[in-house]
Amino acid sequence: MKLCKKSQVIERKNADNCVVSEYSIEDESLDFAIVRVNGRYPESGLAVNKAVKEIVYVGDGSGAVQVNGNLVELNQGDVILIERNEPFYWEGNLTLYIACTPKFSVEQHQRVADSD
16 A cells, blocks of 8 residues: 655646646556646646556536547546657636556656647
8 A cells, every 4th residue: 555645745846827736646656636727827828648548537627628630628527648758738718637657757847839
């Protein structure tokens, strides 16, 4: 068993409108975070994960995600899987519960220009 106590959570800002609470369970194959988006993330362009895929549960709020040019509306209770190397952005007022495999690293998360 592995455990991450609330006191061990690492908070960071991806942007002014995107706050991440990272729950490290000290496992290289999997991790978990709660992400709060209020607006658009990234603010312009797209983000891409070069090494991980994310399964995302919308815990609260509503908005949209664009993945590979496909815009999908999201509401509380929805789940989406974003594969590695799929360009995306989030927009809305959302609380996202995200598990990544393998473990997420900031270095592999990149912002890229929108191709449109």
